[in-house]
Amino acid sequence: xxxxxxxxxxxxxxxxxxxxxxxxxxxxxxxxxxxxxxxxxxxxxxxxxxxxxxxxxxxxxxxxxxxxxxxxxxxxxxxxxxxxxxxxxxxxxxxxxxxxxxxxxxxxxxxxxxxxxxxxxxxxxxxxxxxxxxxxxxxxxxxxxxxxxxxxxxxxx
Numbered sequence: 001x002x003x004x005x006x007x008x009x010x011x012x013x014x015x016x017x018x019x020x021x022x023x024x025x026x027x028x029x030x031x032x033x034x035x036x037x038x039x040x041x042x043x044x045x046x047x048x049x050x051x052x053x054x055x056x057x058x059x060x061x062x063x064x065x066x067x068x069x070x071x072x073x074x075x076x077x078x079x080x081x082x083x084x085x086x087x088x089x090x091x092x093x094x095x096x097x098x099x100x101x102x103x104x105x106x107x108x109x110x111x112x113x114x115x116x117x118x119x120x121x122x123x124x125x126x127x128x129x130x131x132x133x134x135x136x137x138x139x140x141x142x143x144x145x146x147x148x149x150x151x152x153x154x155x156x157x
Contacts (some may be wrong), residue, residue, distance in 0.1 A: 013117050017139075019110040019146055020087065023075045024046060028139065028146045031112055035088040035101060054105055056085070064088065066103035067155060083108040091152045102155055113146070115139045120148065 017028035018037075043066050045056040052071035056063050066086060070077045078084075086103040093100040120139050123132040137149040 013116070015049055017113050017146070017148060018087065019113050020106040021108045021110060022069050022073070022106060023078055023126040025075075026110060026144060026146050027069075027106075028113065028115070028148045029062075029087075029089065029151045030136075032088045033091065033151050035090050037109060038086050038088065038103075040084050040086060040105075057103060059088070059103075062101075064103050066105055068105045069154075070105070072154065078107050081107070085109060090153050091154070091155050101142055104151075104155070113141060115141065115146070115148075123147075 016031040018031050018034050019026055019028040021027070030090070040058070041057045043057055044054040046053060046065075049055075052068055054066045054071075056065050057114045069075075070079070074115040084105070084107055087106055087109075088101055088103050090099050090101050092098070119141060120137040123135040123138050134150055136150050139146040139148055
């Protein structure tokens with residue numbers, strides 16, 4: 001696994017993460033990857049797309065794909081609630097040096113957290129059945145654990 005941005009710095013360096021829930025588990029992505037958070041819009045399905053690709057949205061005249069992280073991670077889908085929202089993220093495009101925007105469907109936004117590098121550990125070894133390549137690490141924040149995602153790798157495939 002590559003060194004995490006948090007672990008490549010001194011233990012006192014703090015990085016900010018947007019934290020959110022999926023099926024009662026807490027996840028985080030670097031706040032610098034987040035462009036905006038919007039309420040759930042009508043998502044138009046795209047025929048013959050992967051099962052985790054929920055569809056596309058029209059965001060102020062720009063068509064963006066929306067990924068259902070429940071399906072992407074093999075979690076049981078949650079019912080949409082008033083807290084369900086779409087996080088618009090900017091990730092690396094397929095061509096070097098290019099960026100693209102996508103939406104990710106999440107159950108609930110928790111908060112923006114400053115997490116010290118000393119709070120982040122390498123993900124545990126899950127064996128060959130589960131890959132940890134999509135994870136930046138696991139953060140211990142007070143009495144909870146936040147799974148920090150490498151959103152570029154999560155959405156690359």
